[in-house]
Amino acid sequence: MKKNTKRIIFHIDVNSAFLSWEAVYRLQQGETLDLRTIPSVVGGDPKSRRGIVLAKSIPAKHYKIQTGETLYAALEKCPHLKIVSPSYGLYVRCSNAMVEILKEYSPIVQRFSADECFLDYTGMEPHFGEPEAAARRIKNHIYRELGFTVNIGISTNKLLAKMASDFKKPDQVHTLFPWEIPKKMWPLPVEELFMVGRATVPKLHKMRIFTIGDLANYDPVHIRHRLKSHGIMIWQYANGIEDSAVRGGNAIEMKGIGNSTTIAFDVEDRKTAHKILLSLTETVAMRLRDAGYCCRLVAISIKNSDFYTYSHQRKLLAATDATGRIYQTVREIFDEVWQGEKIRHLGVRVSDFCSNEFFQHSLFDEADLEKTRALDQTIDRIRLKYGTKSVMRASFLYSDIKPLSGGVGQDDFPPMSSIL
DNA sequence: TCTGGGGTCCTAGGACCC
DNA sequence: TCTGGGGTCCTAGGACCC
Known part of the structure; x- marks a missing residue:
């Protein structure tokens, strides 16, 4: 990034993303009722203990229904609430389609989550006009082609653009240029500032900081003393200071x-736990190979029936992308920490990556390694082509546990590179 | 059947080495 | 016998985001 260049950054935010996408899809399927016009939510299945609100319509919001609360609580607030199940594959397609449209307006588009993108509009005025006009054009283009509305925030950096897109919704374009900060951002409650969360709010309140303006005008030395580096960051944000680049393309590793x-x-029981860990490891290892990485760190997490979560990890002596090798470690570290109490939730995670290229032509003396890699790759390809159930381990045959688990739920085969 | 699943970054303590 | 300190790696946990 060149210095002294005034950047123009857009933040595009889909209004009630999951719910909008469900609504549009159902209308396309011939339904006449638009979910967005009634109190409705996208929610998990309480029978499988995933019964929380994932997204809500604006009418549902008027009943004070909040994202993350239980469907049980939501139904108490609104007994006639319409609840629909999530379809993650659909959301991936909607998200990708939006990104494709955005790329028509700038080569530099950064996907920030399934429903949020940054777009660097710097230097694009000759093509699409003034920023506000261009943003309206993009917003309308997305609505015309895909059927859902977005908010677009405009400023000179990502933080301010993101704060701007959060102003009045839906289907709006807002600016928050540096000179507008005192008027448009400082009056807001401090908890609305990006990166000020549940744990920070009471600490700020104790310091008599209630608005973003209070934070912006507080002595940064004091903030640092109490909140360390995180304090300095949010103080800078409150003053609109942020200069990270919009990372387009594949720049995000x-x-x-x-x-x-x-x-x-x-x-x-241990055996069932192991089986679930295996199904999670299958998914994780497949995604790892798809990304072209080997990992050096394997971790598991356990949430027990008291909702207490703990984790355990192990550094590997050699990097790997083999399902079998990862699973072996997963099982060992699970056995090391599990105390035999009831388990509600299990997780597998790999990190500390290096490229897997080296292994493609490796001189490794371990005889089975090449064969193992070939087998893993073959299974990946078959599953990609014929679905996740085309190849499964015998241990899952007569069990209720899915041979692959994690995230994307029932959808047969999600795009591997998806962020969902 | 009341509480999801995917991430990133930071901190702090202990081990270990010089 | 007494007394260090800095740097790095590893691990667990917490805070934040969507």
């Missing part, structure tokens, strides 16, 4: 890959 699952019943 992954630091870790993990999958976890809440089990429909409490697991009480």
